[in-house]
Amino acid sequence: MPRYLVTGCAGFIGSTLTDSLLAGGAEVVGVDAFTDYYPRARKEAQLAPALEHPAFELLERDLGGDALPASSLEGLDGIFHLAARPGVRASWGPAFGAYLNDNLAATHAIVEAATKRDVRVVFASSSSIYGDALAYPTAEDTQPAPISPYGVTKLACEHLIGAHARDLGLDCVLLRYFTVYGPRQRPDMAFQRIVEALASGREFEVYGDGSQSRDFTYVADAVAATIAAMSAGQPGRTYNVGGGSEATLREVVTTLEDLSGRSLAIRYGERAKGDVRRTLADTGRLRGELGWEPRFDLRTGLAAQLDAAGVLASSAG
Numbered sequence: 402m403p404r405y406l407v408t409g410c411a412g413f414i415g416s417t418l419t420d421s422l423l424a425g426g427a428e429v430v431g432v433d434a435f436t437d438y439y440p441r442a443r444k445e446a447q448l449a450p451a452l453e454h455p456a457f458e459l460l461e462r463d464l465g466g467d468a469l470p471a472s473s474l475e476g477l478d479g480i481f482h483l484a485a486r487p488g489v490r491a492s493w494g495p496a497f498g499a500y501l502n503d504n505l506a507a508t509h510a511i512v513e514a515a516t517k518r519d520v521r522v523v524f525a526s527s528s529s530i531y532g533d534a535l536a537y538p539t540a541e542d543t544q545p546a547p548i549s550p551y552g553v554t555k556l557a558c559e560h561l562i563g564a565h566a567r568d569l570g571l572d573c574v575l576l577r578y579f580t581v582y583g584p585r586q587r588p589d590m591a592f593q594r595i596v597e598a599l600a601s602g603r604e605f606e607v608y609g610d611g612s613q614s615r616d617f618t619y620v621a622d623a624v625a626a627t628i629a630a631m632s633a634g635q636p637g638r639t640y641n642v643g644g645g646s647e648a649t650l651r652e653v654v655t656t657l658e659d660l661s662g663r664s665l666a667i668r669y670g671e672r673a674k675g676d677v678r679r680t681l682a683d684t685g686r687l688r689g690e691l692g693w694e695p696r697f698d699l700r701t702g703l704a705a706q707l708d709a710a711g712v713l714a715s716s717a718g
Contacts, residue, residue, distance in 0.1 A: 402427065402428050402456070403428065403478040403479075404427065404430070404476050404478055405422055405427055405430070405478060405479050405480070405481060405631075406429075406430045406473065406474070406477055407431050407432070408432045408433070408464060408480070408482050408484035408507070409432075409483035410429070410431030410432060410433050410448065410451070411431070411433040411444035411447055411448040412444065412587075413585045413586050413587050413620070414483055414581055414620060414623060415431075415433070415481075415483040416444075417584075417585060417620050417621070418481060418628070419431055419448075419457070420450055420451060421624050421625075423454045423456055423457060425628075427456070428456040429457050429458070430458045430477075431448070431451065431457060431460065432461075432464065433448075433459070433484065434461065434462060434484070434503070435461060436486065438487065438587075440588075443588065447585050460473055463502070463503075463507075464484055464506070464510045464511060465501075465502035465503055465507045465510065466502070469510075469514065474514055474518060475518075477518065479521045480514075480520055480521070480522045480523070481631065482508065482511045482522055482524045483525040484503070485504045485507070485525070486499050486502075486503035486504055487587065487589075488551060488589060489529060489549040489552070489673070489675040489676060490589075490608075490673045490674065490676070491589075492550035492675070493550055493674055493675070497550050504555065505557050505558060508562065509561060512571055512573075515571060515572075516565050516569045516571045519570075520572070521572040521573065521574070521636075522562065522571065522572070522573045522574075523573075523574045523576065523630045524558065524562055525576055525578060526555050526556075526558065526578070527551075527552065527555045527578055528577050528578065528579040529547055529549060529551055529552035529555055530552050530555050531543055531546065531547070531577075531677075531680070532545070532547050532548040532552065532677060533548060533677050533678055533679075534546075534677075534679075534680070537679060538616075538681045538683035538684075539681060539683055540641070540683040540686075541639045541640065541641055541686060548677065549674070550675070551675065559639075562575065566636075566637050574630045574631070574634035574638055575640070576627060576630055576639075576640055576642050577640070577642065577682075578618065578623055578642050579616040579617070579618050579641065579644070579680050579681075579682045580615040580616060580618060580680065581619075581620050581623045582617055582618070582703075583619050583620035583621065583702055583705060583706050584705060584706055586620075586706065591653070592653065592657075592703070592706060593706075595653070595654060595657055596657070596706060596707060597710070598665060599657065599663045599665055599712050600710060600712045604666040604667070605665055605667050605668070606667075606668050606669075606670050607667055607670065608670055608671065608673040608676060609650075609671070609672035609673070609676065611650045611651040611654070612650075613649065613650055613676065613677075613679065614647055614648060614649045614650075614678075614679045614680070614681075616643040616644060616647050616680045616681045617646045617647070617702070618642060618643055618644035618695070619644055619646075619696075619701075621696070622644055622697055623642055625693060626640070626642045626687060626691070626693050629693050633691050633692075634691065638690070640686055640690075640691070641682040641686070641687060642682070642684070642687060643680075643681070643683075643684050644697065644699070645695055646695075646699035647679075647680075648699055653699075653703070654667065656699065657703055657707065659717075660700070660704050660717045661707055661712045661713065662714035662717070663712070663714075
């Protein structure tokens with residue numbers, strides 16, 4: 402039975418990855434700090450299925466300050482490092498200290514532990530490191546130019562991992578996720594905010610004019626790419642993980658209204674600091690080297706997210 406460490410195991414992608422690994426017959430040691438970025442109760446609900454599984458162990462730790470017990474690091478076949486403080490908009494100002502701890506210091510602790518034990522690390526980075534890219538689709542060799550403190554910390558983590566790989570022999574694979582969505586999505590993310598507004602009848606605030614576009618990636622596709630990276634990714638490689646479902650926020654709203662059979666009250670506000678205008682991943686490397694293909698188009702994935710929230714119209718099921 403393979404044994405993996407999953408950091409950020411109670412988060413959106415982390416809990417989905419944990420469930421997938423357990424379903425595949427792996428033993429999982431999950432680590433999460435249950436930070437205050439969003440309510441602990443939501444994270445506990447996301448982790449509930451794993452906690453009922455006999456092959457899962459939970460450690461509540463702040464990786465930036467708390468050492469992991471040696472027993473949790475023994476016999477590992479790999480580390481999935483997803484723990485991070487997310488959010489472009491929240492990363493400005495006084496909160497930046499938390500980003501340094503939860504992103505950079507936590508990553509340092511993980512790569513140090515992995516290097517000592519000769520264990521592969523798959524690191525969850527972000528398309529935010531590209532900023533407003535100069536070319537679309539954006540390939541992995543594009544010059545990074547993050548425009549938010551969050552993006553800066555994710556790029557710093559990449560450089561930290563690269564230094565350990567170059568001089569200390571760390572076996573690592575880097576993944577740059579492009580706007581992952583689906584059931585369990587964080588409550589601050591646009592799709593989840595729209596779904597909850599549709600369910601409650603509340604107004605939804607759009608940051609900007611709604612013409613900004615993203616390459617949206619369904620969470621099951623992101624998890625499949627993450628597992629493939631652990632088993633078959635080339636050492637030291639960076640892979641974009643994008644679903645190939647580029648759409649504007651206005652187009653997403655229209656699709657969600659159609660699938661839910663409900664109308665959304667929208668208020669347009671100022672563009673948020675650090676938000677890029679567009680993302681679109683070049684995933685040729687991931688497809689060619691790992692044989693990965695996205696299985697969910699945007700409409701199918703949005704229907705699944707609505708269904709999980711109980712807002713999918715019966716005629717759309």
